[in-house]
Amino acid sequence: MAAKQVKPCLVLVLVFSLLVFVSAVSKNRIKSLHVIKELNRRGPYIGLITVFSTEEDAFFATGSFRSDPKHPFVDLSGRRFRIGKVRGRKAIYVRCGIGMINAAAATQQMLDLFDVKGIIHFGIAGNINNSMSIGDVTIPKQVAHTGIWDWVNTNGAVDSADVSQLDFGSYNVPKGNGSNLLGHIGYSKEQFFSESGEPNIAESLVWAKISPHWLQLASNLEGMKLEQCVNSSLCLPEKPKLVVGLRASTANIFVDNAAYRDFLFKKFEVSSADMETAAVVMTSLSNGFPVIVIRGLSDLAGQQQGENAVKKFGSLAALNTAKAVLGFIDNLPGHAY
Ligand SMILES: *[C@@H]1O[C@H](CO)[C@@H](O)[C@H](O)[C@H]1NC(C)=O
Ligand SMILES: *[C@@H]1O[C@H](CO)[C@@H](O)[C@H](O)[C@H]1NC(C)=O
Ligand SMILES: *[C@@H]1O[C@H](CO)[C@@H](O)[C@H](O)[C@H]1NC(C)=O
Numbered sequence: 001m002a003a004k005q006v007k008p009c010l011v012l013v014l015v016f017s018l019l020v021f022v023s024a025v026s027k028n029r030i031k032s033l034h035v036i037k038e039l040n041r042r043g044p045y046i047g048l049i050t051v052f053s054t055e056e057d058a059f060f061a062t063g064s065f066r067s068d069p070k071h072p073f074v075d076l077s078g079r080r081f082r083i084g085k086v087r088g089r090k091a092i093y094v095r096c097g098i099g100m101i102n103a104a105a106a107t108q109q110m111l112d113l114f115d116v117k118g119i120i121h122f123g124i125a126g127n128i129n130n131s132m133s134i135g136d137v138t139i140p141k142q143v144a145h146t147g148i149w150d151w152v153n154t155n156g157a158v159d160s161a162d163v164s165q166l167d168f169g170s171y172n173v174p175k176g177n178g179s180n181l182l183g184h185i186g187y188s189k190e191q192f193f194s195e196s197g198e199p200n201i202a203e204s205l206v207w208a209k210i211s212p213h214w215l216q217l218a219s220n221l222e223g224m225k226l227e228q229c230v231n232s233s234l235c236l237p238e239k240p241k242l243v244v245g246l247r248a249s250t251a252n253i254f255v256d257n258a259a260y261r262d263f264l265f266k267k268f269e270v271s272s273a274d275m276e277t278a279a280v281v282m283t284s285l286s287n288g289f290p291v292i293v294i295r296g297l298s299d300l301a302g303q304q305q306g307e308n309a310v311k312k313f314g315s316l317a318a319l320n321t322a323k324a325v326l327g328f329i330d331n332l333p334g335h336a337y
Pocket of ligand 3: 132247269
């Protein structure tokens with residue numbers, strides 16, 4: 001139908017609905033969206049996502065982030081997206097906040113609103129693998145969301161489609177007859193929607209795979225020099241290492257429990273546990289963007305004697321992570337990433 005046949009009253013209705021829509025959006029948000037539009041004309045950017053202040057402080061302390069003189073940041077949904085350059089590359093940085101909801105929301109915003117070419121996600125994590133040490137940096141090849149459970153009754157059976165099972169009864173102390181009112185949990189798969197999949201049809205997914213071309217670039221970082229000391233009196237017993245190609249796990253659970261740590265290592269063969277990676281990776285892949293994950297190991301996730309080491313070594317793990325991030329950015333080719 002030709003445009004001129006559109007009735008004026010329809011146009012009015014459209015304008016009116018637009019006004020209603022606009023008035024529901026806060027002034028600050030509209031301002032931010034305008035700034036983003038301007039910034040995008042100068043894109044593309046690299047998207048950088050951390051989780052909390054320890055990681056952010058270590059990254060900014062390297063002095064490699066040069067803020068944009070005109071628009072150093074844009075605030076949106078309560079988060080501050082910082083605009084600038086890292087090692088001469090245009091970059092947008094956000095600290096998403098702890099947990100998978102924050103991680104997925106911030107990643108989706110980064111990809112939808114800003115002209116970014118891909119996501120570098122970095123931070124600290126719990127060490128699940130006894131062959132890895134505090135201070136080491138892991139750049140995993142894949143990550144599982146290990147927090148989707150079918151929690152079944154004491155006498156119930158776990159769904160046969162579940163990828164793994166945990167029986168609370170086998171952790172009783174003393175052992176007894178192995179019955180426990182918490183029963184069993186079965187680990188479910190994720191429902192993964194993506195640009196490359198059938199529209200509106202979710203794929204069952206256990207392992208979200210890091211973009212292979214970025215993982216390849218990251219492999220150049222193996223052997224890089226990392227920091228061993230927090231200060232003049234507190235050092236790690238060994239030189240930290242950077243390892244590419246292990247497995248990571250994510251759930252909305254801070255793991256500080258030796259038995260559960262052991263379960264994760266044996267059943268999923270993961271080397272690290274955190275609370276955001278799977279969300280950032282799945283969201284990036286879902287939207288068709290490359291993603292890399294760089295996590296420094298800050299603690300033993302429950303394997304330690306006494307207090308969790310994250311307070312003592314968190315800043316060192318975050319510093320080594322930041323160094324690896326800068327190394328990765330140096331390795332990115334100048335053209336499309
Ligand atoms: C296991 O032991 C508990 C406590 O003694 C008891 O209540 C329960 O019935 C026992 N379960 C089985 C399956 O024997
Ligand atoms: C080194 O760091 C540790 C942990 O933060 C702290 O307890 C200690 O006082 C520091 N030592 C020096 C010399 O700064
Ligand atoms: C644990 O870490 C070591 C050292 O990086 C690695 O060789 C090994 O493959 C890891 N184990 C698993 C199950 O990934």
